[in-house]
Amino acid sequence: MNITRRHALKIGSVSAIIGTVSSLSKTVFAEWPAAAFDTTAYEDSYAAVTNGVEPQEGGVNIEAPEIASNGATVPVTVSTDIENVKSISVLVEKNPRPYIATFFINENIEATISTRVKMRETSNVVAIVETDNGKFIAKQSVKVTAGGCA
Amino acid sequence: MDKKVKIRATLKDGVTTVKALMAHPMETGARKDKSTGELVPAEYIQEIVVTHNESVVLNANWGTGISKNPYLSFKIKGGAEGDTIALTWKDNLGESGSGKTQIKQK
Numbered sequence: 001m002n003i004t005r006r007h008a009l010k011i012g013s014v015s016a017i018i019g020t021v022s023s024l025s026k027t028v029f030a031e032w033p034a035a036a037f038d039t040t041a042y043e044d045s046y047a048a049v050t051n052g053v054e055p056q057e058g059g060v061n062i063e064a065p066e067i068a069s070n071g072a073t074v075p076v077t078v079s080t081d082i083e084n085v086k087s088i089s090v091l092v093e094k095n096p097r098p099y100i101a102t103f104f105i106n107e108n109i110e111a112t113i114s115t116r117v118k119m120r121e122t123s124n125v126v127a128i129v130e131t132d133n134g135k136f137i138a139k140q141s142v143k144v145t146a147g148g149c150a
Numbered sequence: 151m152d153k154k155v156k157i158r159a160t161l162k163d164g165v166t167t168v169k170a171l172m173a174h175p176m177e178t179g180a181r182k183d184k185s186t187g188e189l190v191p192a193e194y195i196q197e198i199v200v201t202h203n204e205s206v207v208l209n210a211n212w213g214t215g216i217s218k219n220p221y222l223s224f225k226i227k228g229g230a231e232g233d234t235i236a237l238t239w240k241d242n243l244g245e246s247g248s249g250k251t252q253i254k255q256k
Contacts, residue, residue, distance in 0.1 A: 075221075101210055103209075108227050109225065118216070
């Protein structure tokens, strides 16, 4: 009895959400780039994110701990003063799948994104910022003392 | 209730800070269940959409490298008290979750 009721509630809430999402997904969810996220070598992940445009160094700031005691949750903030930012991507060089995420922002969002990432081992965290005037890159080393399953 | 997104938006000095916390396992598909020795299937959020009064201001593509129970924070230029900020996520299994809040003046 209890199970059926919970089940029914679950189905109810899920279908309500699916309703809103499917109406959203047609307009706003972009195509998720499976091939890029499946890359396992950093060079391939880097190539997928930069997509033939070699990024310049400078202008991008990464805030991350120098030493992370728990690789499962490493706080990372990427920010930039460069104008007309279209997207901010985050990579971790030595993760099994180095491409972590891309955030697409419009002109109403300040170019500062904070999130938490998994890190298997000590590695560079890499941020690549895409703007109207090319791409920009920054790296910061994070020492991981207990790796998170990335 | 596991599909809820905790979200907060605070306006201060003309800038709205949004903080969101999603309840999600973010399984990579490469982790072994210690009791059975079998791989735990991949289950991770792939897409995020954030709207400000119904218009999209941020979206994101995620891989498996975002931590469990993902956290996301960003800042909106402007915004007014009472404006609606909503976040929706979709994972690799087709599940989704969402949350919304009203901007509060600090």
